[in-house]
Amino acid sequence: MTSSTQRPDPPYRRIAAEFRTRILAGDLRPGDRVPSIRQIAQRWGVAVATATKVVAVLRDEGLVEAKVGAGTVVSARASRKERPAGQAVPPAARQAGVPKGSLNRRHVLRTAIAIADAEGLGAVSMRRLAAELGTGPMSLYRHVTGKDELVTQMADEVFGEAELPVPGPEGWRAKLELVARRQWELSRRHLWLPRAVSFTRPLLVPNMMAHTEWTLRALDGLGLPVETRIREALTLPALVHTVALSVAEEAEAEQETGVTLDGWRLLQRRRADELLSTGRFPLLAALPGETVSDLDGMFDHILARHLDGFAVMLGER
Amino acid sequence: MTSSTQRPDPPYRRIAAEFRTRILAGDLRPGDRVPSIRQIAQRWGVAVATATKVVAVLRDEGLVEAKVGAGTVVSARASRKERPAGQAVPPAARQAGVPKGSLNRRHVLRTAIAIADAEGLGAVSMRRLAAELGTGPMSLYRHVTGKDELVTQMADEVFGEAELPVPGPEGWRAKLELVARRQWELSRRHLWLPRAVSFTRPLLVPNMMAHTEWTLRALDGLGLPVETRIREALTLPALVHTVALSVAEEAEAEQETGVTLDGWRLLQRRRADELLSTGRFPLLAALPGETVSDLDGMFDHILARHLDGFAVMLGER
DNA sequence: TGACATTTGATACGTCGTACGCATACATGC
DNA sequence: GCATGTATGCGTACGACGTATCAAATGTCA
Incomplete structure (x- = not known):
């Protein structure tokens, strides 16, 4: 890197650095929303492409996670400076595991189960569940086709708790x-x-x-x-x-x-x-x-x- | 208390509260006549049924005693606020008069059973049942206190179909x-x-x-x-x-x-x-x-x- | 820069059970 | 006869439910 001279950092790098320090300082905590690309563009008076680059930098550093349609969010384990800033993770690592919906789906199910355990199945309404998750009722339908399926999957989830020994006892x-x-x-x-x-x-x-x-x-x-x-x-x-x-x-x-x-x-x-x-x-x-x-x-x-x-x-x- | 929402109390409740405070304050003393139902109706500009409810509320709270033909009177031991206002004690098991209700009630039950037999219990809604009987949904509540009771009584009705022999078989x-x-x-x-x-x-x-x-x-x-x-x-x-x-x-x-x-x-x-x-x-x-x-x-x-x-x-x- | 596929959440629709209020008819006691 | 409390039948309306619809906002990519 030959940027040691007085040549100032390009804007996208400056803005990215700004966010980086805020994240590492804990000002922005894991799970917090980062301004959307268009918001950044407007606030800093830059083009959308530039703002996109800002987010791309942060994402390649593993500091944030971006989901299309949903927004960009500070990733977990971001505040611990475990990786020298500027050291990019291989881009392939960003979509390593399951399609990510799977994790949210489990979260939905576990929350529903918690409600049902505490107050009975009757208390599990889509609105109530959504409220518990901090979203609107309709957002649930992204993870579950309907209430019937929700309930069935709740059952499946808890049945997973009971493991049966593989050979099993005698007789x-x-x-x-x-x-x-x-x-x-x-x-x-x-x-x-x-x-x-x-x-x-x-x-x-x-x-x-x-x-x-x-x-x-x-x-x-x-x-x-x-x-x-x-x-x-x-x-x-x-x-x-x-x-x-x-x-x-x-x-x-x-x-x-x-x-x-x-x-x-x-x-x-x-x-x-x-x-x-x-x-x-x-x-x-x-x-x-x-x-x-x-x-x-x-x-x-x-x-x-x-x-x-x-x-x-x-x-x- | 019941001031959780801003929705105002219904008229009959308001009027009842009015009397309640007067009684508890000693303004109306035990033995005093309470305005008759029709007087209440006229004075407050409501229907007799509404005025009836006012008296019913007070009676359920034990504040007044009503006798047909005679009038309604503040009951003894009413002024001592011994019971949190609004906490009704005897819902008074309404034993429906045998003569007319009995037959109609059975008719309601049999109709509900017919619907359930043909299309499942889910098809038995109060509206559907009422429609089948050619009346409005609210008419059903004269024969049954609610849907829960309706369903329970349906079960009771069909259980009556299965008679068990009195001595029964041997062994x-x-x-x-x-x-x-x-x-x-x-x-x-x-x-x-x-x-x-x-x-x-x-x-x-x-x-x-x-x-x-x-x-x-x-x-x-x-x-x-x-x-x-x-x-x-x-x-x-x-x-x-x-x-x-x-x-x-x-x-x-x-x-x-x-x-x-x-x-x-x-x-x-x-x-x-x-x-x-x-x-x-x-x-x-x-x-x-x-x-x-x-x-x-x-x-x-x-x-x-x-x-x-x-x-x-x-x-x- | 603009077109794109996603994700979201607000609004709304059609159900449900049933509370409320009214009008009317009835039974009881003075 | 008259005033009383009561019972019946029913129209209207409220709040909760599950969910269909659709505009707005998002990150991405040509």
């Missing part, structure tokens, strides 16, 4: 119990899950298909006809599904009554009590209330009975 | 199988049923409670602890529920594709095929398609396994 019973309990844990962690997808139609939810596939493998070699294997593989998630649905409803009811004791819920309770005291349902009325809502126990019961029955079918009893 | 297994199959038939006849109610929360659906009661009786005398009896009584409908849900989804999917082959569904199919051909799910991909959708067979499987398992628990195997 069909341990395997079946394992997969059922994994899904049960999932449903307890994400109460909206049974509302989001039907467990007996795993298509389109790849991570759910993986569970089905794993289960089918567990059923292989037991000498069962194919229809039985299918049914069994679909039965297990179905069992989880119903009980999980009840858990979800219980939670919702509780949440609502926690907020407002008004009208509907309270009225429900009153009516239920009235019905119970009519004497038409003596056994039902005599039940202790706590047991009804012990849904973990309920799940254990339903799963154990089923596996026992399956063992009978295999002739093991 | 626990025949009894349990009977009640499960009755519910299964119900769900096949009314595909929307599993969507309408949770089978594990029979409260508020008297005809469903009857099933639970019947099941509990079938489980009596087997020497089982009470928790087990409860769980079992709730398990049977739960089993029906999941499989029925799948049936419903299948039917909906089929119906939609029957109408329009466009976009979403077709796209789903394509994606599913793509996923299957990735080789990640060899066992799944090798399955014959017909068996997957044999949901009657699925139900038989799940029920038989469960009952076998229950027999094991009873030590009968």
Whole structure:
């Protein structure tokens, strides 16, 4: 570089330097918007091509990231002066990984999941989700074709949390119990899950298909006809599904009554009590209330009975 | 308070507040007559119905007591502000008069059921239902407090179709199988049923409670602890529920594709095929398609396994 | 410099459930 | 008979929803 003489830097370099110092000083933080090309052009009184060069310089230095249509943004890990200024990164590195939409899509999904976890699936409206992400509702449709797909993909995302060991434990019973309990844990962690997808139609939810596939493998070699294997593989998630649905409803009811004791819920309770005291349902009325809502126990019961029955079918009893 | 938005309180609320402050201030003392409904109507220039609401609000708050023919009077212990204003206590379970309402209510329910049977629960909107009955949407609210109740009562109505024999067949297994199959038939006849109610929360659906009661009786005398009896009584409908849900989804999917082959569904199919051909799910991909959708067979499987398992628990195997 | 493909967000449309207010008819007590 | 509170039927309108449409703004490239 022979620019050591008094020859002044060209304008585009001067402006770029200006931004560079602001970024490195932390004045512009990662994620902040950098003025658009046309704004730079106007503000500094230069042509658009010049402003373009400014941004190009910064981008080649890895300080900013530009997306067409969206704008230019200070890139992460930019403030740490890890690379001597002026040392350009190979331009190929700027679009290395996935098409970048993938990351935003995950962000959308995780945010939606967070809302659903905290306030139930009903709270996940497109507007609400958009607000949470700081954008307009319509922007979501860039990452998701519609609400149906959003919900399905939320389910897929959380199903990805539950990994199944590759050989798995010994014996069909341990395997079946394992997969059922994994899904049960999932449903307890994400109460909206049974509302989001039907467990007996795993298509389109790849991570759910993986569970089905794993289960089918567990059923292989037991000498069962194919229809039985299918049914069994679909039965297990179905069992989880119903009980999980009840858990979800219980939670919702509780949440609502926690907020407002008004009208509907309270009225429900009153009516239920009235019905119970009519004497038409003596056994039902005599039940202790706590047991009804012990849904973990309920799940254990339903799963154990089923596996026992399956063992009978295999002739093991 | 309710001043969150700038939207002014509706007239009836404003007027009620006016009286409330006068009562609480002691301006109107216990035993004093409150202006009659028609007087209020005239004095404030509103309709009698509106004035009626004013009095209703005050009465629900326990501030006044109304007697037909006699008039409305400030109730005793009203001046002590013992209850946060606006917090109504007795919504007063409105027991609809039998004579006329009963028949019309059934008509509403049966019409709603007919729509749901033919086009799915999603087609049952208040407007649609009203149109079918030849009235305005708001007329429905004379017979039903809201959509939630409508749906619940629809379920109750159809559960009334399934009668259970009073002594029932001999032996626990025949009894349990009977009640499960009755519910299964119900769900096949009314595909929307599993969507309408949770089978594990029979409260508020008297005809469903009857099933639970019947099941509990079938489980009596087997020497089982009470928790087990409860769980079992709730398990049977739960089993029906999941499989029925799948049936419903299948039917909906089929119906939609029957109408329009466009976009979403077709796209789903394509994606599913793509996923299957990735080789990640060899066992799944090798399955014959017909068996997957044999949901009657699925139900038989799940029920038989469960009952076998229950027999094991009873030590009968 | 201008044409381009993208991305965005504001506006708006058609649904939904239902709150509100009105008019009218009815039942009850003085 | 008369005034009272109540019940019924219904038209209007509000706010929330999912999403179609489209102009404006963006970085890029000829």
